[in-house]
Amino acid sequence: MFKLSALRLRVFRRCRLRYKYQYVDRLPARPSPQDVVGALVHATLRDFFAHVAGHERDEERLIILLNERWQALAFRLGSPAEREAWRQRAEAQMRRFSHQHDLSLQPLALEAYYEVPVSERVTLIGRIDRLDEEPDGGLHLIDYKTGDRPPEVDVEQLRFYAIMLERKLSRSVRRASYFFLEEGDVWSIHPTREELAEGLTRALATAENMVGEHDFPATIGRHCAGCHYLGVCAERDKIAQLRQEEGW
Numbered sequence: 101m102f103k104l105s106a107l108r109l110r111v112f113r114r115c116r117l118r119y120k121y122q123y124v125d126r127l128p129a130r131p132s133p134q135d136v137v138g139a140l141v142h143a144t145l146r147d148f149f150a151h152v153a154g155h156e157r158d159e160e161r162l163i164i165l166l167n168e169r170w171q172a173l174a175f176r177l178g179s180p181a182e183r184e185a186w187r188q189r190a191e192a193q194m195r196r197f198s199h200q201h202d203l204s205l206q207p208l209a210l211e212a213y214y215e216v217p218v219s220e221r222v223t224l225i226g227r228i229d230r231l232d233e234e235p236d237g238g239l240h241l242i243d244y245k246t247g248d249r250p251p252e253v254d255v256e257q258l259r260f261y262a263i264m265l266e267r268k269l270s271r272s273v274r275r276a277s278y279f280f281l282e283e284g285d286v287w288s289i290h291p292t293r294e295e296l297a298e299g300l301t302r303a304l305a306t307a308e309n310m311v312g313e314h315d316f317p318a319t320i321g322r323h324c325a326g327c328h329y330l331g332v333c334a335e336r337d338k339i340a341q342l343r344q345e346e347g348w
């Protein structure tokens with residue numbers, strides 16, 4: 101069975117050479133400081149809703165949880181000055197979150213992992229940060245984003261998760277949202293049947309292309325600056341030259 105995640109789809113669509121490094125050659129990638137801090141913030145929010153009683157949840161409790169986890173990870177974040185800058189960023193995200201959202205609600209699921217067969221050959225897989233219930237009984241899936249908000253929001257990832265959840269739970273997804281924790285924005289869609297059917301058709305077609313791909317051409321652009329495989333990329337000299345010319 102071919103296991104397809106939203107990340108796998110995104111990587112293939114953006115750069116097939118990166119896809120080869122990541123999913124075919126399975127080269128190890130060292131997590132960036134952003135990845136480390138993102139994982140910490142996700143774990144803090146998960147444990148806050150999972151282990152702190154609703155009436156005890158407040159801003160300071162959230163910061164205490166963050167700081168407890170911080171000690172174990174801080175050594176992976178460079179110099180003391182860099183570590184402090186990352187800590188302040190994470191703390192600001194948590195404080196912003198606590199001012200903007202209802203801390204007392206009880207989510208239906210936290211970081212639940214799903215595997216959902218959608219054809220004879222393809223299974224969708226993924227972990228959903230948080231699942232809430234709307235007042236009308238519909239589902240609201242939430243994905244936390246800890247990096248800077250990108251110029252274009254990835255609607256396909258939210259549809260992918262909605263397809264997975266509806267198939268698995270036999271319930272309607274009314275809303276699917278990104279919580280951009282750095283900016284304090286919430287960006288939502290209300291997926292329709294047609295959009296989810298189209299999203300599944302596209303995902304299955306891309307999975308077929310993944311299986312049939314042999315050349316794995318590179319797609320060079322500004323996204324290369326954040327690629328985990330830049331150090332080993334066959335195009336790194338060309339990319340370095342482009343970065344110098346264009347200043348990114």
Ligand code: SF4
Binds near residue numbers: 115117318321
């Ligand atoms: S550095 Fe750019 S071209 Fe190279 S694998 Fe990564 S995304 Fe692709």
